[in-house]
Amino acid sequence: MVLVLALGDLHVPHRAADLPPKFKSMLVPGKIQHIICTGNLCIKEIHDYLKTICPDLHIVRGEFDEDARYPDTKTLTIGQFKLGLCHGHQVIPWGDLDSLAMLQRQLDVDILVTGHTHQFTAYKHEGGVVINPGSATGAYSSINQDVNPSFVLMDIDGLRVVVYVYELIDGEVKVDKIDFKKASTSTSAP
Amino acid sequence: MIADDDEKWLAAATAAVKQNAFYMQRAIDSNNLKDALKFSAQMLGELRTSKLSPHKYYELYIRASDELRSLEMFFRDETALGCSIAELYELVQHAGNILPRLYLLCTIGSVYIKSKDVTAKDILKDLVEMCRAVQHPLRGLFLRSYLAQVTRDKLPSIGSEVEGDTETHMDALEFVLQNFTEMNKLWVRMQHQGPTREKEKREKERNELRDLVGKNLHILGQLEGVDLVVYRDTVLPRILEQVVNCKDELAQCYLMDCIIQVFPDDFHLQTLDVLLGACPQLQPSVDIKTVLSGLMERLSNYAASSVEALPNFLQVDAFSKLNHAIGKVVEAQVDLPASASVTLYLFLLKFTLHVHSDRLDYVDQVLGSCVSQLSATGKLCDDKASKQIVAFLSAPLEKFNDVVTILKLTNYPRVMEYLDNDTNKAMAIIIIQSILKNDTRIATADEVDAMFELIKGLIKDFDGLADNDEIDEEDFQEEQNSVARLVHFLYNDDPEEMSKIIFRIRKHILTGGPKRLPLTIPPLVFSALKLVRRMRGGDENPFGDDTSTPQKILQLLTETVEVLSDVSASELALRLYLQCAQAANDCELETVAYEFFTKAYLLYEEEISDSKAQVTALRLIIGTLQRMRVFNVENRDILTHKATGYSAKLLKKPDQCRAVYECAHLYWAEEGENLKDGERVVLCLKRAQKIADAVQKMANASRGASSTGSVSLYVELLNKYLYFLEKGNPQVTGETIQSLAELIRSETKKAESGAGTFITSTLRYMEFQRQQEDGGMSEKYQKIKMEWFE
Numbered sequence: 017m018v019l020v021l022a023l024g025d026l027h028v029p030h031r032a033a034d035l036p037p038k039f040k041s042m043l044v045p046g047k048i049q050h051i052i053c054t055g056n057l058c059i060k061e062i063h064d065y066l067k068t069i070c071p072d073l074h075i076v077r078g079e080f081d082e083d084a085r086y087p088d089t090k091t092l093t094i095g096q097f098k099l100g101l102c103h104g105h106q107v108i109p110w111g112d113l114d115s116l117a118m119l120q121r122q123l124d125v126d127i128l129v130t131g132h133t134h135q136f137t138a139y140k141h142e143g144g145v146v147i148n149p150g151s152a153t154g155a156y157s158s159i160n161q162d163v164n165p166s167f168v169l170m171d172i173d174g175l176r177v178v179v180y181v182y183e184l185i186d187g188e189v190k191v192d193k194i195d196f197k198k199a200s201t202s203t204s205a206p
Numbered sequence: 207m208i209a210d211d212d213e214k215w216l217a218a219a220t221a222a223v224k225q226n227a228f229y230m231q232r233a234i235d236s237n238n239l240k241d242a243l244k245f246s247a248q249m250l251g252e253l254r255t256s257k258l259s260p261h262k263y264y265e266l267y268i269r270a271s272d273e274l275r276s277l278e279m280f281f282r283d284e285t286a287l288g289c290s291i292a293e294l295y296e297l298v299q300h301a302g303n304i305l306p307r308l309y310l311l312c313t314i315g316s317v318y319i320k321s322k323d324v325t326a327k328d329i330l331k332d333l334v335e336m337c338r339a340v341q342h343p344l345r346g347l348f349l350r351s352y353l354a355q356v357t358r359d360k361l362p363s364i365g366s367e368v369e370g371d372t373e374t375h376m377d378a379l380e381f382v383l384q385n386f387t388e389m390n391k392l393w394v395r396m397q398h399q400g401p402t403r404e405k406e407k408r409e410k411e412r413n414e415l416r417d418l419v420g421k422n423l424h425i426l427g428q429l430e431g432v433d434l435v436v437y438r439d440t441v442l443p444r445i446l447e448q449v450v451n452c453k454d455e456l457a458q459c460y461l462m463d464c465i466i467q468v469f470p471d472d473f474h475l476q477t478l479d480v481l482l483g484a485c486p487q488l489q490p491s492v493d494i495k496t497v498l499s500g501l502m503e504r505l506s507n508y509a510a511s512s513v514e515a516l517p518n519f520l521q522v523d524a525f526s527k528l529n530h531a532i533g534k535v536v537e538a539q540v541d542l543p544a545s546a547s548v549t550l551y552l553f554l555l556k557f558t559l560h561v562h563s564d565r566l567d568y569v570d571q572v573l574g575s576c577v578s579q580l581s582a583t584g585k586l587c588d589d590k591a592s593k594q595i596v597a598f599l600s601a602p603l604e605k606f607n608d609v610v611t612i613l614k615l616t617n618y619p620r621v622m623e624y625l626d627n628d629t630n631k632a633m634a635i636i637i638i639q640s641i642l643k644n645d646t647r648i649a650t651a652d653e654v655d656a657m658f659e660l661i662k663g664l665i666k667d668f669d670g671l672a673d674n675d676e677i678d679e680e681d682f683q684e685e686q687n688s689v690a691r692l693v694h695f696l697y698n699d700d701p702e703e704m705s706k707i708i709f710r711i712r713k714h715i716l717t718g719g720p721k722r723l724p725l726t727i728p729p730l731v732f733s734a735l736k737l738v739r740r741m742r743g744g745d746e747n748p749f750g751d752d753t754s755t756p757q758k759i760l761q762l763l764t765e766t767v768e769v770l771s772d773v774s775a776s777e778l779a780l781r782l783y784l785q786c787a788q789a790a791n792d793c794e795l796e797t798v799a800y801e802f803f804t805k806a807y808l809l810y811e812e813e814i815s816d817s818k819a820q821v822t823a824l825r826l827i828i829g830t831l832q833r834m835r836v837f838n839v840e841n842r843d844i845l846t847h848k849a850t851g852y853s854a855k856l857l858k859k860p861d862q863c864r865a866v867y868e869c870a871h872l873y874w875a876e877e878g879e880n881l882k883d884g885e886r887v888v889l890c891l892k893r894a895q896k897i898a899d900a901v902q903k904m905a906n907a908s909r910g911a912s913s914t915g916s917v918s919l920y921v922e923l924l925n926k927y928l929y930f931l932e933k934g935n936p937q938v939t940g941e942t943i944q945s946l947a948e949l950i951r952s953e954t955k956k957a958e959s960g961a962g963t964f965i966t967s968t969l970r971y972m973e974f975q976r977q978q979e980d981g982g983m984s985e986k987y988q989k990i991k992m993e994w995f996e
Contacts, residue, residue, distance in 0.1 A: 031729070061687065105826060156735060
């Protein structure tokens with residue numbers, strides 16, 4: 017059982033002062049094995065904070081990130097899964113599922129994690145699974161009118177990944193979960 | 207060595223005491239009164255020594271007084287056997303020396319206090335008078351100490367079994383007061399014994415003995431019958447009289463503190479005038495602030511622990527008395543350093559916060575008093591004082607946990623003026639952190655102004671400080687990020703008020719200078735965009751003033767983001783223009799949106815020269831433009847045409863190719879039929895393909911075996927064709943796709959390695975779509991002949 021935290025689009029301090037306190041109290045150091053971050057932190061203080069939750073931090077560049085050295089895309093393997101990471105402002109039209117599917121084929125990954133729309137989504141298509149953890153601070157978005165703070169926790173166990181999404185709605189944290197299974201250990205999708 | 211001698215003498219004296227005590231005990235055991243007295247007198251004779259230091263004398267004294275206990279018991283038994291006090295007194299007179307005689311008289315006298323022969327009053331009076339015969343400070347102190355000790359459990363006090371009426375109480379009171387007065391006089395006299403160069407040593411020795419004097423106050427505190435009236439009318443005035451008149455710094459300091467600690471808090475509250483009135487009469491060298499702070503602390507704790515007592519504070523007007531007293535002290539002691547006077551005000555402030563937390567006017571008064579005090583000194587350079595002021599300013603912050611309350615204190619910013627620049631900024635950060643921690647909302651434009659007044663050290667450069675090269679880069683960033691975070695707490699649900707707030711924030715932030723603006727403008731912009739969105743959702747207010755419309759806010763934003771391009775933050779400015787354009791789009795404000803795009807394009811053309819930056823900027827332009835619905839055909843065409851132009855002129859060919867094929871999306875929008883221009887889409891894709899061909903040629907020419915990079919471009923194009931095929935673009939034919947696929951295959955064959963997984967996954971996807979059962983998709987895919995892929 018490997019726990020992977022996926023979050024992004026915090027936009028601190030441009031659009032939000034900090035993560036919601038209820039989220040901060042849940043993100044305790046030592047419980048999570050990897051963090052994948054879709055970008056737009058935007059400042060070093062947030063980077064350092066994420067590192068305290070888990071030292072294995074993978075991050076890609078959002079268009080407002082202060083640090084220009086983050087890569088545009090990243091791929092990594094966790095257990096039986098290949099994961100791809102990209103902020104998403106590079107994929108046009110923004111939020112378009114078919115365009116994202118193209119990126120997934122290009123990166124050749126089972127799970128593609130992207131952001132930019134500040135809208136949680138998790139869906140399965142021919143090429144695999146696309147997950148958008150939304151905005152962890154509920155930051156303003158020109159794309160999405162109604163943003164709730166959200167993040168995703170993935171529990172990777174063998175060929176199965178359970179995606180838990182945590183959303184802060186009207187002051188309460190609501191959890192939902194979605195199951196995905198991959199057919200075999202081959203690198204391509206089911 | 208003197209110390210060794212001291213030890214030697216003590217050893218000798220102790221031995222003598224022991225020996226005499228032994229004989230005394232033997233005499234007691236054989237009921238020999240005469241001998242008991244003889245040996246006890248001899249024993250006590252050792253206490254006549256002048257050779258010992260106070261510390262050593264104390265040890266000897268303890269020894270001797272211990273032994274006297276058995277003598278005391280013996281006397282009690284003797285009286286039981288019928289010997290009268292007069293007789294015992296008579297016998298004792300035969301002791302040769304005064305000191306031993308007095309010790310014995312005290313011992314006997316204390317035993318007779320309970321007897322019916324003589325009244326307690328007379329005995330006590332006699333004893334306290336008789337002790338005057340010993341005027342040597344050290345010996346006299348210990349003698350009187352013994353007197354106090356031996357009579358203690360015979361006075362009517364808490365814990366003793368002695369009862370009495372009011373008269374007895376007053377007699378006991380008088381006795382203790384007198385003993386105290388005499389002991390203090392002796393103690394003070396010690397200061398003046400011996401040469402001046404040994405002053406420090408004497409003070410140290412006196413300090414060791416101070417509890418002997420203080421004990422009397424403890425006893426007073428325990429006496430029955432010392433209620434508030436007696437305390438106020440007799441006890442306190444008498445004690446204070448001695449304290450003031452002795453004119454001794456050490457004694458005054460210690461005894462004032464003793465009074466405060468020993469007697470109950472509500473006594474102090476009711477006699478506050480008297481107590482405070484004594485303070486200016488004390489020696490100038492006395493550390494008044496410790497005394498006053500001790501008093502205020504006790505009273506604060508009293509208020510905190512018993513709510514019923516709170517009205518009393520108001521009734522005696524404790525606050526103004528203390529405020530006044532401090533004022534007098536500060537006035538009188540001209541040399542008082544700034545840190546000391548601030549400390550005094552700090553304690554008064556804490557007192558006020560504890561006792562009168564609902565009286566903001568009191569709190570403001572204290573702040574004001576501090577300001578008047580500081581105005582004499584000007585801006586502080588003293589670290590210690592600065593620390594105290596920070597503590598002073600933090601106290602109300604921590605008490606109220608609500609910066610909005612702090613904003614009501616008119617003197618608060620005035621105090622901050624006296625901090626040096628660095629401490630001022632540090633204090634501003636503390637205030638901001640209080641807001642962040644407590645989630646405080648600052649909800650009116652005026653409060654926003656007051657807030658920025660408090661943190662002005664962060665907002666702009668201090669006068670006269672032109673360059674900031676001494677400031678650490680990281681620290682500066684953190685400071686400005688704090689200000690940025692603050693902006694999100696300046697908020698009101700009402701769009702009109704929020705509008706005003708936005709204008710005010712802007713006014714303050716724009717004074718910040720080129721280093722601050724790129725960090726502080728973005729949060730303002732987004733706060734304003736959120737307002738625009740809310741305005742859009744609400745009803746039009748026909749009576750609202752000009753500032754509360756989306757147009758006005760967006761206009762303000764144009765002027766604000768402009769500033770960023772003046773300070774070389776062009777990439778940021780471009781992104782912000784695009785964000786504003788989207789907001790204008792959502793408000794159906796076509797001209798405004800077009801204006802934003804124009805500004806963004808100009809920045810792109812004139813300011814963004816770095817290739818990587820261009821690629822990203824262009825991607826954002828295309829992405830934003832693709833979502834715009836507010837433009838008419840003409841405007842849309844102009845903007846799209848420009849974007850495609852920029853795409854074709856990017857420096858690196860692969861970047862060109864990608865940007866151009868992304869432009870295809872500009873000609874296809876899902877929502878309306880008139881936004882779908884199939885031909886133009888294909889034109890874009892074909893144009894992109896030409897660029898990809900050029901890339902391929904260069905690669906083939908330079909290396910022989912082609913790199914996989916350019917084949918990847920073809921595969922990307924293939925995917926794009928598939929995208930538009932699926933969306934139903936009639937111009938995307940099976941043949942187009944086939945020929946592209948053919949091209950990919952032949953290029954891949956040339957290369958040693960394939961384009962790898964991208965092709966494989968694309969093919970797999972195509973096959974998957976072909977097999978789709980819903981007909982529509984597979985129909986489209988049937989058009990493509992896929993035989994050549996093995």
